[in-house]
Amino acid sequence: MAKRVIKKPNIDLEVKKGIAWAVHAFTTCGIVAGFLALVEVLNNDPVKAFMWLGIALFVDGIDGSLARRARVREYTPNFDGGSLDYVIDFFTYVAVPAVMVYWFEWCRWNGFSPEPPGASSRRPPSWPCRATLSPMSA
Numbered sequence: 001m002a003k004r005v006i007k008k009p010n011i012d013l014e015v016k017k018g019i020a021w022a023v024h025a026f027t028t029c030g031i032v033a034g035f036l037a038l039v040e041v042l043n044n045d046p047v048k049a050f051m052w053l054g055i056a057l058f059v060d061g062i063d064g065s066l067a068r069r070a071r072v073r074e075y076t077p078n079f080d081g082g083s084l085d086y087v088i089d090f091f092t093y094v095a096v097p098a099v100m101v102y103w104f105e106w107c108r109w110n111g112f113s114p115e116p117p118g119a120s121s122r123r124p125p126s127w128p129c130r131a132t133l134s135p136m137s138a
Contacts, residue, residue, distance in 0.1 A: 013075075020075035023066045030059040034092035049100060054094045058084070081100055095138050 037052035065083065067073075072081055101107050 016070070020068045020072040021069075023063065023070050023072050024076065024079065024081055026059065026066065027063040027081060027088065030056045030063070031087075031088040031091055033059060034088065034096050037092075037096050038099060041096065041103050044103075046100065046104055052077045053092065053096065056088075056123065058104075060089060060092070 017057060025099055033056035037049045037056065040046075040049040117134045
């Protein structure tokens with residue numbers, strides 16, 4: 001009669017895979033923070049929106065180091081964390097700020113966001129952006 005061999009799980013390998021997946025989950029927290037920034041933009045609160053973008057910046061700043069330290073490519077070879085990071089970065093650093101600029105009317109020019117009929121602009125046409133460092137631009 002053949003002896004039955006029971007394969008024991010490699011606990012160390014499973015823990016390392018779990019850590020690698022946890023790093024991917026941490027990276028995904030960046031898009032959650034970006035989405036919450038977008039929600040605050042739509043709630044007309046730029047301070048909270050910048051707070052959430054700061055949190056997303058913090059997550060993006062350390063997730064790559066965590067991924068290299070946890071050897072994520074080695075333990076989750078079938079999942080491309082780099083592509084996940086690119087998508088999250090695009091949303092957080094391109095889409096949300098573009099919506100902020102439009103929503104809060106920080107930069108308006110003819111053709112992009114026209115004034116309503118009959119409205120007069122307080123800015124001269126040669127200066128397209130509302131945000132300025134000059135104290136006389138009120």
